[in-house]
Amino acid sequence: MICCKECIELLHDYLEGDLSTETNASLEEHFADCPPCIAFVNTYKSASRLCKATLTSNEIPDSVKNKLKEFVEKNNNT
Amino acid sequence: MGSNPSDKKVTEEQLVKDLQAGKTGSFEQLANLYQKKIYALSFNLTRNITDSQDVTQEVLLTLFRKGHTFQGKSAFSSWVYRITLNASYMKLRSRKREPNVSIDELLPSFNSSGFQQEKIQDWSENTESLLFDNETREVIQKAVDLLPEKEKIVFILRDVEGLSTEKVSNILELTIPAVKSRLHRARLFLRKKLASYFEEYKVQKESK
Numbered sequence: 001m002i003c004c005k006e007c008i009e010l011l012h013d014y015l016e017g018d019l020s021t022e023t024n025a026s027l028e029e030h031f032a033d034c035p036p037c038i039a040f041v042n043t044y045k046s047a048s049r050l051c052k053a054t055l056t057s058n059e060i061p062d063s064v065k066n067k068l069k070e071f072v073e074k075n076n077n078t
Numbered sequence: 079m080g081s082n083p084s085d086k087k088v089t090e091e092q093l094v095k096d097l098q099a100g101k102t103g104s105f106e107q108l109a110n111l112y113q114k115k116i117y118a119l120s121f122n123l124t125r126n127i128t129d130s131q132d133v134t135q136e137v138l139l140t141l142f143r144k145g146h147t148f149q150g151k152s153a154f155s156s157w158v159y160r161i162t163l164n165a166s167y168m169k170l171r172s173r174k175r176e177p178n179v180s181i182d183e184l185l186p187s188f189n190s191s192g193f194q195q196e197k198i199q200d201w202s203e204n205t206e207s208l209l210f211d212n213e214t215r216e217v218i219q220k221a222v223d224l225l226p227e228k229e230k231i232v233f234i235l236r237d238v239e240g241l242s243t244e245k246v247s248n249i250l251e252l253t254i255p256a257v258k259s260r261l262h263r264a265r266l267f268l269r270k271k272l273a274s275y276f277e278e279y280k281v282q283k284e285s286k
Contacts, residue, residue, distance in 0.1 A: 003192030012262040016243075039200035040186070040269075043276075046202035047269040048237045053209055054218040055238045060117050064131045071135050072109045075142065 002026045004037055011044060094154045097145025105142050113138065115155075115239075116162045122234050123166040125223060133165045140165075156249045159241075163231065163249070179224050181263055184270040201276035208279070221271035225264055232257055233264035 007030050013019050014027055031037050060068070090111060096104050113134055120133040140161055148157055187195045208214040225233060235246045236257070247257045 003188070004194045005186075005188040005192035008186055008194075008266075012258055012265070036194045036198040039198040039202075040194070042200050042202035043198070043273060044265055044269045046205055047272045048265050050205060050209065050218055050272065051222055051233070051268055052238050052240075053206070054215050055122050055222065055234070056118070058118065058121055060114065061127060064117070064127060064134075067131060068109065068113055068134060072106055072138075075139070076105045 002030050004030070004034065004040075007031070007034075007037055008040060011041065015045070090154070094145070094148065094150075097141070098148055098150070100146045105138070108141055109138050112141070112158055116158065119159065119162050119234065119239065120166045120169075122222070122238065123163070123231070124169050125219075126169075129166075129169045133162065133169060136165050137162050152248050153245070156245060159235070159249050179226065181226055181229060181267050184267045185263070186266060186270070199273070199277050201273065201279070205276055208276075214275075217275050218272065221268055224271065225267060229260045229264040229267065232260040233268070236261050237265070 007014075007027050010019060010023065010027060014024065019027070031041070089107065093104050093107050093111065097108070116137045117130050117134045120130040120137075121127070124130055124133070137158070141158065148154065189195050222230065222233070231250065232246060232252075235241045235249065236243065241249075243254055243257050243261075246252070247254050250257070252260075
């Protein structure tokens with residue numbers, strides 16, 4: 001049977017759906033018997049999601065928005 | 079920006095054509111289309127408001143002045159990302175270097191038969207609600223900041239900006255396997271970094 005190490009190495013391709021049918025099946029067979037790997041997969045996905053949610057919520061501050069507006073107006077007229 | 083995505087596309091296409099033809103007057107449109115993206119990427123790399131504002135202005139000017147040199151071999155947005163990256167790295171270069179963290183120390187460890195050595199807890203449930211918490215946001219932001227540059231930029235473009243592997247490989251001039259492997263390493267690093275925080279959080283909550 002495929003081991004945890006191999007599963008984790010293939011995790012990116014597994015989540016992208018890039019694995020062959022056989023490899024995909026052996027990963028799922030492993031996961032069915034391995035709670036630590038399930039926890040790993042869940043937290044791997046979660047980490048990426050949490051980072052995205054945090055980093056995309058940084059809006060341009062109003063002070064910068066105003067400066068950019070001035071800058072755009074200045075250059076629009078030249 | 080228009081509410082209809084196809085409207086936006088026509089505008090963008092037209093804008094790029096105008097720029098290539100050396101027509102001016104579309105600076106405002108250009109800024110409307112790209113300033114948010116440019117600022118966001120720059121801020122995620124520099125974590126500095128003034129630097130990101132400078133970068134945004136610089137990049138908009140470059141696009142405006144050099145737009146006629148854009149050859150259209152790749153997407154215009156890839157070009158925008160590339161110029162933004164370079165401008166952000168220039169800002170970082172003038173700063174004191176922070177000591178590099180070794181990514182290898184944070185990669186998972188296995189025993190000789192390839193099984194996981196550490197106890198893996200599943201903290202993935204209900205973490206979303208914690209995002210409103212400033213402390214959590216700070217921990218997450220810091221974890222991304224600690225990523226080595228090579229992995230960080232791939233992670234930001236792929237997982238944060240949501241670009242495809244192909245597009246990222248084009249922007250960074252990396253092979254597809256290199257993009258995939260750097261993204262995977264970045265995610266492993268972040269998973270581990272966040273694990274220590276969220277596991278502790280879970281324990282605290284359960285003991286209450």
